[in-house]
Amino acid sequence: MLLKDIIEKLNLKVYNEVNMDSDVKSAYSSDLLSDVMGNAKSGQVWITMQTHKNVASIAALKDVPAVIIVRNGVPDDDMLEFAKDNDVAVLSSSEPTFPLCGKLYELIK
Amino acid sequence: MHYTFDIEKGNFTNAGNASGSVKKTLKQLNVDPSSIKRIVVALYEAEINAVAHAYGGKIDIDIDGDKIVMVVADQGPGIPNIELAMTEGYSTASQKVREMGFGAGMGLPNMKKNTDKLDIQTELGVGTTITMTVFLKN
Ligand SMILES: Nc1ncnc2c1ncn2[C@@H]1O[C@H](COP(=O)(O)OP(=O)(O)OP(=O)(O)O)[C@@H](O)[C@H]1O
Numbered sequence A: 001m002l003l004k005d006i007i008e009k010l011n012l013k014v015y016n017e018v019n020m021d022s023d024v025k026s027a028y029s030s031d032l033l034s035d036v037m038g039n040a041k042s043g044q045v046w047i048t049m050q051t052h053k054n055v056a057s058i059a060a061l062k063d064v065p066a067v068i069i070v071r072n073g074v075p076d077d078d079m080l081e082f083a084k085d086n087d088v089a090v091l092s093s094s095e096p097t098f099p100l101c102g103k104l105y106e107l108i109k
Numbered sequence B: 001m002h003y004t005f006d007i008e009k010g011n012f013t014n015a016g017n018a019s020g021s022v023k024k025t026l027k028q029l030n031v032d033p034s035s036i037k038r039i040v041v042a043l044y045e046a047e048i049n050a051v052a053h054a055y056g057g058k059i060d061i062d063i064d065g066d067k068i069v070m071v072v073a074d075q076g077p078g079i080p081n082i083e084l085a086m087t088e089g090y091s092t093a094s095q096k097v098r099e100m101g102f103g104a105g106m107g108l109p110n111m112k113k114n115t116d117k118l119d120i121q122t123e124l125g126v127g128t129t130i131t132m133t134v135f136l137k138n
């Protein structure tokens, strides 16, 4: 499913609007950065509660098109700036990780 | 080709910058994407460790036709027990570092998995030098 359709269906807040037409087939959910570094695959959307700059930097290194921050987390200014410079979409959801993952799974499984 | 990067002491915000530059360079050199992915994971983990567990240092990278050699040398406490440090899940990361999501004890295992050769030289109270080699498929 296209990222822009996921945003609409899951009612996500958009902090950085890029990669809207990227076709999302899978996601990775983790708050441990080395876990994401080692195990996330390029093209996956990353669901996390972390909001600091290293998140955007890892997303860019891993070719992750979008980060979804859970529970209305707000990205730090330098995270957002880095994401803008490196074409990573930054989104947030009002939901905690479990229901968000469940809904996203239903959409793209 | 030879590249050098500094790793600033205590600067988490910029940790990862060298890995980003290397990724761009490798793309320009048309290195195959699967090798780039492995190189980036290994280098990022080494770069972060030099900030999280030591006081910064430097990265030297040599790329020739069929391999990339990355040397990450830090000034720091050294690693008392390398075998223990290599164990997945083992971490001495500070509370502050853990709150940021580091400290899973997966960095060194990630380096091992994503390189063809990993060599660790360490001296207590002086620093650690990590040498990682990845053979490129062209
Ligand atoms: N450059 C270094 N200098 C001193 N100690 C180190 C260095 N690199 C690793 N260590 C030691 O080895 C341990 C394991 O390192 P590793 O990278 O696997 O995990 P981590 O950095 O603690 O957590 P993660 O990488 O998952 O965020 C560290 O917690 C630290 O005690």
Ligand SMILES: [Mg+2]
Pocket: A034, B045, B048, B049, B103, B106, B107, B108
């Ligand atoms: Mg580490």
